[in-house]
Amino acid sequence: MEEKGRIGIPRALMFYRYFPLWKVFFEELGWRVIVSDGLGKRGKLVYFEDSCLPMKLLITHSMDLKEKVDHLFIPRLVSLHRSYIMCPKFRGAPDIVRLATEGTVSILDETIDLRMREHSTLRALLKTGKRLGVTEKDGKRAFQKAERFFLNFQKGWEDRINGLPLKQVFHLESPAPAKNEEKPFRVAFIGHPYNLFDTDVNKDILSFARSLGMRIITPDGLSEKEINAQVSEFSKEIYWSSGREIVGSLFHFLSGGVDGVVFLTSFKCGIDALLQEFIRRRLKLKGGVSIPLLVLSLDEHSGREGLTTRLEAFRDVIEQQKIRNPKHEIRNNPK
Amino acid sequence: MALYLGIDVGSITAKMVVIDEGDGVLAEVYLRNNGRPLETIQQGLEILSSRLGEKASIDGVATTGSARHLAAYLVGADLIKNEITAHSIAVIDLFPEAKTIFEIGGQDSKVIVLRAGVVVDFAMNTVCAAGTGSFLDQQAARLGISIEEFGRLAMQAKHPVRVAGRCTVFAETDMIHKQQIGHSVEDIVGGLCDSLVNNYLNNVCRGKELLSPIVFQGGVAANGGIRKALEKELETDLIIPKHFGLMGAIGAAKLVKRVKPVRTQFKGFELSRKSCSTRGFECSECENQCEVVELLVDREVVACWGDLCEKYRKSSGLITG
Numbered sequence: 117m118e119e120k121g122r123i124g125i126p127r128a129l130m131f132y133r134y135f136p137l138w139k140v141f142f143e144e145l146g147w148r149v150i151v152s153d154g155l156g157k158r159g160k161l162v163y164f165e166d167s168c169l170p171m172k173l174l175i176t177h178s179m180d181l182k183e184k185v186d187h188l189f190i191p192r193l194v195s196l197h198r199s200y201i202m203c204p205k206f207r208g209a210p211d212i213v214r215l216a217t218e219g220t221v222s223i224l225d226e227t228i229d230l231r232m233r234e235h236s237t238l239r240a241l242l243k244t245g246k247r248l249g250v251t252e253k254d255g256k257r258a259f260q261k262a263e264r265f266f267l268n269f270q271k272g273w274e275d276r277i278n279g280l281p282l283k284q285v286f287h288l289e290s291p292a293p294a295k296n297e298e299k300p301f302r303v304a305f306i307g308h309p310y311n312l313f314d315t316d317v318n319k320d321i322l323s324f325a326r327s328l329g330m331r332i333i334t335p336d337g338l339s340e341k342e343i344n345a346q347v348s349e350f351s352k353e354i355y356w357s358s359g360r361e362i363v364g365s366l367f368h369f370l371s372g373g374v375d376g377v378v379f380l381t382s383f384k385c386g387i388d389a390l391l392q393e394f395i396r397r398r399l400k401l402k403g404g405v406s407i408p409l410l411v412l413s414l415d416e417h418s419g420r421e422g423l424t425t426r427l428e429a430f431r432d433v434i435e436q437q438k439i440r441n442p443k444h445e446i447r448n449n450p451k
Numbered sequence: 452m453a454l455y456l457g458i459d460v461g462s463i464t465a466k467m468v469v470i471d472e473g474d475g476v477l478a479e480v481y482l483r484n485n486g487r488p489l490e491t492i493q494q495g496l497e498i499l500s501s502r503l504g505e506k507a508s509i510d511g512v513a514t515t516g517s518a519r520h521l522a523a524y525l526v527g528a529d530l531i532k533n534e535i536t537a538h539s540i541a542v543i544d545l546f547p548e549a550k551t552i553f554e555i556g557g558q559d560s561k562v563i564v565l566r567a568g569v570v571v572d573f574a575m576n577t578v579c580a581a582g583t584g585s586f587l588d589q590q591a592a593r594l595g596i597s598i599e600e601f602g603r604l605a606m607q608a609k610h611p612v613r614v615a616g617r618c619t620v621f622a623e624t625d626m627i628h629k630q631q632i633g634h635s636v637e638d639i640v641g642g643l644c645d646s647l648v649n650n651y652l653n654n655v656c657r658g659k660e661l662l663s664p665i666v667f668q669g670g671v672a673a674n675g676g677i678r679k680a681l682e683k684e685l686e687t688d689l690i691i692p693k694h695f696g697l698m699g700a701i702g703a704a705k706l707v708k709r710v711k712p713v714r715t716q717f718k719g720f721e722l723s724r725k726s727c728s729t730r731g732f733e734c735s736e737c738e739n740q741c742e743v744v745e746l747l748v749d750r751e752v753v754a755c756w757g758d759l760c761e762k763y764r765k766s767s768g769l770i771t772g
Contacts, residue, residue: 153738425517432535433573437569
């Protein structure tokens, strides 16, 4: 098929979850998808107003793309869950980029709000397609194909993050490695996807974790039911979908199945700040848990040392716990 | 008798100890880095060797602290360990009953939670170094007094003033303001200690269960003002180990003693007489833009790091394959 044009997807925010879906959708319609480059070690961030690090990254990546593409795809993510909403900054994301790029690039910014209707993602993509001159029928077909690809991609997720270099996890042409080597520890890494998988932000901490003998488990594989089981009893509803997922998966993993839990937070993220306090109080109520928990805060420091020192020490802690508490061993290797 | 060397190179000071099989400290060094960790380590080796005598031979070396990798490349270490584990190992052997460790050093402050002789939780200061040794140093220098004198004065405070402890910039502004409206130096430094302790307990120790016995160590444990403020706030006495400033190095030495290397990597005390230097450059061959560092001993590259692709290490024959 002839290339109709180029769609730019900034390597930021929910790119780190939905990229496979978005990419296949546009490619099916004959558009070429261009992704922004990594920041590189120098990490030149574009500062725009006083925003949180993930937003600064969105702007930086958008700036990188704006001259290379016909449209930028930055959907207005209001809600990705039936009854919960996203951080308000996601709602304004396309507008912030529009301001920062001074209107020099077309932005595809249809609203995704799963509270309004179940098929909002499909609706938003169909509308986007319409703007690109695609019929509803072709749009639906492309969406079905994209969705199938996405579900399949998610199935290989754990093998990808444990087997591929972390920078290549979203290189869709790299196949999921069939089998990963055995690791002595199973460690759950929790946080916003753009903190967990953006190697510029987290200084590729997951690769380092792997080198310490950790098998990485992420909340991506958890079901709605498992998350609900943990958050339903809370006295106060957490109304951000990401926050709910983080707290729910954190307590899910703290109740068993892993040797340790690491929560990667973003410095200056309002949601994370509140969640930490929430988690602290909750843990106090529970009288502590036997599975070690580490909270690692990510900021704009260029050094990696602070993160690696803490993670090394955390590895020592879970190792000691395993020696003292061999029942973890039995649970992980049921024979 | 087997001897083990533990080296702890922190942001402000370098600590080195040599222990024997029975964990006795045979020789110790505590030096300021002055921003030159390599020279400091060399100087430390020289002092140790003069204290131990020429014939002393080392059976194992471990490094810890924020420059642990650099130190390891330089001296040839058998073990590299993070400072949290090193500090806790030193405490667990000495005070098996300890439930909490406070460690405040030059730029780091940490809290380690122990239960039944095992580390179960820990935290380190993030983002800002308010309340650590380097800020106290700076303030002592501003007042023209030694850090020992600083601690003594703080303990004499009758009515410690309120000082903002969240941020060193604000703290300094506050202290100068108090001084200009006539408060005594004792009350000001006493107030500073109180607010730094408050900051430490509310930020670093936030959410941690601080049970006694508590061991307080790191360079700042020498500061009586901080100790007193901690004890007042927590309403409990703190245990200060005899070698409070050397605990990281002692822990490292103990860890390598457990490993008992068959043949140590240690390059020997004569390293102190060789010329050692580093040089760094930025590789521009790919988007990683690695900052590569080479370590030279007697003008020969003996170690190299920072190159993700290991290209420079391979080309200088440091690794094969």
